[in-house]
Amino acid sequence: MMKKTVLVLFLGLISLGIYAQEATAKIEFKSETIDYGEIEKGSDGVRVFEFTNTGTAPLVISDVRSSCGCTIPKKPEEPIMPGKTGKIEVKYDTNRVGPIRKAITVTSNSDTPTKVLKIKGEVKGPGASK
Secondary structure, three states, X not given: OHHHHHHHHHHXXXXXXXXXXXXXEOEEEXXXXXXXXXXXXXXXXEEEEEEEEOOOOOEOEEEEEEOOOOEEEEOOOOOEOOOOEEEXXXXXXXXXXXXXXXXXXXXXXXXXXXEEEEEXXXXXXXXXXX
């Protein structure tokens, strides 16, 4: 009788451990930094961060924020299924001459819920030598 009780308890603990390993989303970016390099004032400031959901559950990006108003990020509205890719579009105001050093914070249901992406480069004014 005691052996059966111990066996039942042991099997119960094992099944509980298996149940605890539930599905999770995992976000992996192709690159976490985008380098604009040297660009002209007024040129196209749109760049894209590509990522893949390498987890086993749908990835939901709940928020994407920039460190300043000169950078406007755009998040995907639909969940990204496991194995699928998605994009976060970032638009920098290239009418501001000078260095670019900005952070974009991504919040999701990933196993790493907050990820910080970076953009860098320099906007040159008209007539500036490269």
